[in-house]
Amino acid sequence: MYICLIFRVNYLLLMTEQAILIGCLQNDASAQRELFNRYSPKMLSVCYRFSQSREDAEDMLQEGFIKIFTQIHTFENRGAFEGWIRRIVVHTCINFLKKNKKFNTSIDLEHAGFLEVKEETIPSIMQAKQIIESIRLLPLGYKTVLNLYALEGYSHKEIAEMLDIEESTSRSQYTRAKSMLEMILIKKRIIDRPRENFDWVAAFKK
Amino acid sequence: MDYKNYQDEDFEQLLQDEVKQHRMYPSDNVWSNIRTEIHGNQTWPALTFIALLIISGLTISTLLLSPSTEQFKITTPIASTIVKKASNSLNSVATKENDESYFGVIEPQNITQQTFSIIEHDQLLESSNAYNPSNGKQELTVGIEKMPENSNKVKTSLPISINLENTKAIVLQPSNIQTISVNDESEKINEDVNLLKVIPTNKKPILEDEYLKNIVPNTISIPWKKVSKIGFQFYVTPSRSYRTLSDADLKDFIQPITGQNANSQNVPLGLNYSATVNDIVRHSPGMGLEIGFAALYNISNRIKFKTGLQVNVRQYHIETFKTATRDISTLSLINNFGIQTFNLFSTYNNNAGYKSEQLNNQTYQVSIPVGIQWEVLRGNRFGLNAEASLQPTYSINNSTFLLSTDYKNYTDGNNGLLRKWNINTTAGINFSYKSGANLWQIGPQVRFQHLPSYNNQYPIKEHLLDYGIRIGITRQWK
Numbered sequence: 001m002y003i004c005l006i007f008r009v010n011y012l013l014l015m016t017e018q019a020i021l022i023g024c025l026q027n028d029a030s031a032q033r034e035l036f037n038r039y040s041p042k043m044l045s046v047c048y049r050f051s052q053s054r055e056d057a058e059d060m061l062q063e064g065f066i067k068i069f070t071q072i073h074t075f076e077n078r079g080a081f082e083g084w085i086r087r088i089v090v091h092t093c094i095n096f097l098k099k100n101k102k103f104n105t106s107i108d109l110e111h112a113g114f115l116e117v118k119e120e121t122i123p124s125i126m127q128a129k130q131i132i133e134s135i136r137l138l139p140l141g142y143k144t145v146l147n148l149y150a151l152e153g154y155s156h157k158e159i160a161e162m163l164d165i166e167e168s169t170s171r172s173q174y175t176r177a178k179s180m181l182e183m184i185l186i187k188k189r190i191i192d193r194p195r196e197n198f199d200w201v202a203a204f205k206k
Numbered sequence: 207m208d209y210k211n212y213q214d215e216d217f218e219q220l221l222q223d224e225v226k227q228h229r230m231y232p233s234d235n236v237w238s239n240i241r242t243e244i245h246g247n248q249t250w251p252a253l254t255f256i257a258l259l260i261i262s263g264l265t266i267s268t269l270l271l272s273p274s275t276e277q278f279k280i281t282t283p284i285a286s287t288i289v290k291k292a293s294n295s296l297n298s299v300a301t302k303e304n305d306e307s308y309f310g311v312i313e314p315q316n317i318t319q320q321t322f323s324i325i326e327h328d329q330l331l332e333s334s335n336a337y338n339p340s341n342g343k344q345e346l347t348v349g350i351e352k353m354p355e356n357s358n359k360v361k362t363s364l365p366i367s368i369n370l371e372n373t374k375a376i377v378l379q380p381s382n383i384q385t386i387s388v389n390d391e392s393e394k395i396n397e398d399v400n401l402l403k404v405i406p407t408n409k410k411p412i413l414e415d416e417y418l419k420n421i422v423p424n425t426i427s428i429p430w431k432k433v434s435k436i437g438f439q440f441y442v443t444p445s446r447s448y449r450t451l452s453d454a455d456l457k458d459f460i461q462p463i464t465g466q467n468a469n470s471q472n473v474p475l476g477l478n479y480s481a482t483v484n485d486i487v488r489h490s491p492g493m494g495l496e497i498g499f500a501a502l503y504n505i506s507n508r509i510k511f512k513t514g515l516q517v518n519v520r521q522y523h524i525e526t527f528k529t530a531t532r533d534i535s536t537l538s539l540i541n542n543f544g545i546q547t548f549n550l551f552s553t554y555n556n557n558a559g560y561k562s563e564q565l566n567n568q569t570y571q572v573s574i575p576v577g578i579q580w581e582v583l584r585g586n587r588f589g590l591n592a593e594a595s596l597q598p599t600y601s602i603n604n605s606t607f608l609l610s611t612d613y614k615n616y617t618d619g620n621n622g623l624l625r626k627w628n629i630n631t632t633a634g635i636n637f638s639y640k641s642g643a644n645l646w647q648i649g650p651q652v653r654f655q656h657l658p659s660y661n662n663q664y665p666i667k668e669h670l671l672d673y674g675i676r677i678g679i680t681r682q683w684k
Contacts, residue, residue, distance in 0.1 A: 030488045030525050041229035131224045150218040
């Protein structure tokens with residue numbers, strides 16, 4: 001009975017998404033609005049991680065959805081619709097950063113020690129937001145690679161192609177980004193300092 | 207989430223787990239920009255249409271009402287007859303017949319050589335016969351004031367072919383002739399609108415008071431047919447029905463209270479961010495219609511009082527989703543004792559469902575328009591008038607759907623909340639064309655409903671707004 005109910009709910013959601021997709025293919029404004037309402041909160045969060053400010057994030061989101069609506073006919077019903085949307089938004093973010101030449105502002109890991117992070121105790125409910133804010137503190141190059149590799153699931157090879165860099169550069173940038181992020185999270189008391197006998201062991205505060 | 211003792215490879219998992227549930231809500235203008243980019247600027251066709259109508263109407267009326275040379279010509283048969291006789295007896299000089307000189311056109315009061323040439327036309331001679339009192343075609347009283355015997359003025363020798371003994375007035379049409387200059391004996395005849403006067407021999411332009419005192423006012427007595435002050439009008443107005451929605455009461459009074467236990471009340475998406483009801487609903491305008499019959503009473507030459515009976519059909523469309531199950535729809539109402547919440551069942555969901563559905567929000571109304579019609583421009587056939595009316599309106603039947611106060615569902619609107627009596631205002635401009643006894647009218651009209659469609663308990667205020675083209679025919683009561 002319970003399984004039937006779940007199946008029914010999934011079926012209804014699937015049909016609704018299909019109806020939205022058909023509406024968007026017909027360039028129907030209300031269907032587009034529905035699609036925007038449904039996915040914009042998640043996608044804005046993605047954009048926010050890549051961007052320097054909320055304004056930039058909204059610009060990225062806007063460009064991304066315009067691409068989605070104008071290229072929706074290229075969507076083949078083989079994969080998840082959300083995954084397709086997410087890929088377009090991520091590529092839009094990368095193009096936005098390239099266009100504004102914001103990669104030039106990247107700094108070395110050694111300079112990360114100068115980052116001023118206020119030490120504080122974060123309630124667990126705020127951890128997600130604090131981690132995202134911590135990622136945003138990273139230099140742009142590090143942040144971008146970390147976002148693409150750790151959170152969006154791209155390989156270093158793909159990242160290298162997207163950012164026009166060497167694959168080895170992507171790897172090294174990611175390693176440095178991870179170290180820097182760990183340091184920030186420790187300073188913010190979101191994770192504990194790793195023990196001596198373990199490389200990447202930390203304990204999280206609740 | 208406890209991440210103690212996590213290994214290096216867990217770091218990505220940690221980040222993914224934390225970030226996965228994060229949501230951010232974009233500001234309203236992001237969607238506006240996207241929509242503008244894809245669909246272009248939202249236009250308001252009614253404004254453009256009204257502006258075009260007004261401009262074209264004014265242009266046409268200006269062209270049609272511009273002064274023509276015809277209106278300055280002497281065409282009144284009576285005056286023409288008199289002048290004709292005068293010209294014959296005084297041996298006036300005839301000039302070229304078709305000379306329409308500039309001064310002749312702009313100063314029609316002065317009889318010039320051109321005047322005499324015009325009045326020699328045969329048609330005028332024929333028309334003079336039409337004013338023979340004996341023919342009975344048109345009543346006419348003609349007379350000349352007899353000159354005092356001691357007057358130093360010279361009587362005109364106009365051989366007017368009427369009985370001077372029995373008449374006291376010469377009928378002249380206004381703006382025909384004031385001064386007649388003749389060569390013979392240097393006499394001048396000054397004819398006012400209602401007077402026929404004789405110029406003194408000293409050649410001075412005359413208007414002496416003494417003489418004027420002795421003149422019996424010579425009245426014109428052409429019997430005009432009495433025109434009725436009452437007219438009747440039938441009109442049809444196809445319109446486009448819009449609505450405005452305001453949820454200020456909902457945000458001010460209801461949401462602060464219901465928001466306290468939001469988690470337990472299945473709180474809608476709308477409460478989670480600052481979007482207004484207009485951002486959440488998906489409404490589109492529908493076709494409406496007004497049919498009415500009105501009586502008009504001429505208050506003055508240009509202003510008419512108007513009242514009658516009118517039937518209105520107004521509708522707009524709601525885009526929603528049909529659900530397989532009956533959802534609980536929450537209605538929070540404001541009454542004297544506070545907030546009262548009702549739960550109703552609905553199969554229309556604003557957010558999700560198994561298929562999309564369009565609902566038609568239809569309202570049928572009867573109204574009594576009471577207003578004024580003002581004639582702005584009046585030509586021979588074409589004219590322009592503006593009108594405005596106040597309309598007490600009664601809703602006779604409706605097929606409405608009520609948005610739940612949590613914005614999630616639409617329920618049946620026939621639940622006692624609908625306001626039966628309302629007030630509407632109409633304003634419009636009509637371009638008129640006179641065809642025989644009928645006056646046809648066409649023009650843009652806007653109609654606004656002042657009170658909300660639902661009573662004061664319902665916190666979402668809806669005002670209906672119609673833009674239409676009124677087509678009407680008016681006939682004067684005989």
